[in-house]
Amino acid sequence: AQSVTQPDIHITVSEGASLELRCNYSYGATPYLFWYVQSPGQGLQLLLKYFSGDTLVQGIKGFEAEFKRSQSSFNLRKPSVHWSDAAEYFCAVLTTDSWGKLQFGAGTQVVVTP
Amino acid sequence: DGGITQSPKYLFRKEGQNVTLSCEQNLNHDAMYWYRQDPGQGLRLIYYSQIVNDFQKGDIAEGYSVSREKKESFPLTVTSAQKNPTAFYLCASKEGDQPQHFGDGTRLSIL
Numbered sequence: 001a002q003s004v005t006q007p008d009i010h011i012t013v014s015e016g017a018s019l020e021l022r023c024n025y026s027y028g029a030t031p032y033l034f035w036y037v038q039s040p041g042q043g044l045q046l047l048l049k050y051f052s053g054d055t056l057v058q059g060i061k062g063f064e065a066e067f068k069r070s071q072s073s074f075n076l077r078k079p080s081v082h083w084s085d086a087a088e089y090f091c092a093v094l095t096t097d098s099w100g101k102l103q104f105g106a107g108t109q110v111v112v113t114p
Numbered sequence: 115d116g117g118i119t120q121s122p123k124y125l126f127r128k129e130g131q132n133v134t135l136s137c138e139q140n141l142n143h144d145a146m147y148w149y150r151q152d153p154g155q156g157l158r159l160i161y162y163s164q165i166v167n168d169f170q171k172g173d174i175a176e177g178y179s180v181s182r183e184k185k186e187s188f189p190l191t192v193t194s195a196q197k198n199p200t201a202f203y204l205c206a207s208k209e210g211d212q213p214q215h216f217g218d219g220t221r222l223s224i225l
Contacts, residue, residue: 009154032211034213036216041218041219041221042218042219043118043120043204043216043217043218043219044157044204044206044216045216046213046214046215049213051211090156090157100145100162100164100208100211100214101147101159101162101172102147102157102159102214104156104157104158105156106154106155106156107154107156
C-alpha cells in the first residue's frame with residue numbers, strides 16, 4: 001500500500017532563513033506527488049506537483065521541491081522564509097487506482113519567528 | 115470565479131443528531147471528495163465520487179453518508195452512528211489527472 005511520511009511534525013524557522021520540509025513515500029511505480037499548504041481554518045492550496053520530467057519542480061510563493069527516486073523523497077524547500085509562510089504543509093501522493101485518490105502525510109507545522 | 119464552496123463554516127451538532135455539510139463546485143469537475151482532518155493525522159478520505167449517481171467509500175466511511183445527484187453538489191451527512199464527529203471537514207474536486215482543488219472547510223463540533 002502507498003504511504004507518505006513527513007518525519008517532522010513541527011519546525012521553527014527564523015524569518016529570512018531557509019526552510020526544508022521532508023517527505024518520503026512508499027510506492028511501487030513512478031508517483032504523482034504534491035505539496036499543499038494550509039493556513040489556520042482554511043482549505044488546502046496547491047504549492048506544486050510532480051508528474052514526470054525534470055526532478056526539480058518550481059511552485060508558487062517561491063517554493064520548490066526535488067524528486068529523488070533513489071531516496072523515495074520529495075522534499076520542499078524555500079531559500080528565505082517570510083512570516084506569511086507560517087502554516088501547515090502536507091505532502092501527498094496520488095494512489096495507483098483509477099479513482100484519483102490522494103494519500104496524505106500527517107503534515108508539518110511551520111512556525112516563523114522574527 | 116470558479117471554486118468550491120463549503121457551508122456552513124462552523125456547525126454544531128447535538129448528540130444523536132444527523133447533520134449535513136454542503137459542498138458545491140462550479141469548476142465542472144467530475145470527481146469530488148470528502149476528507150476529515152484531525153490534529154496530527156493529516157487528511158483521511160471519507161467518500162469520493164467520480165461521476166453523478168456514483169460514489170465509493172474511502173478509508174473512514176463508517177458513520178457517514180453521501181449523495182451525488184448533481185455534478186456540482188456532493189453533500190456529506192454525519193449520522194448519529196459517527197461517535198466522534200468533531201473535526202474539520204474538507205471537500206475537494208478534480209478533473210482528470212489535475213490536482214485536487216479544496217474548499218475552505220467546515221468545522222463540526224458537538225454540543
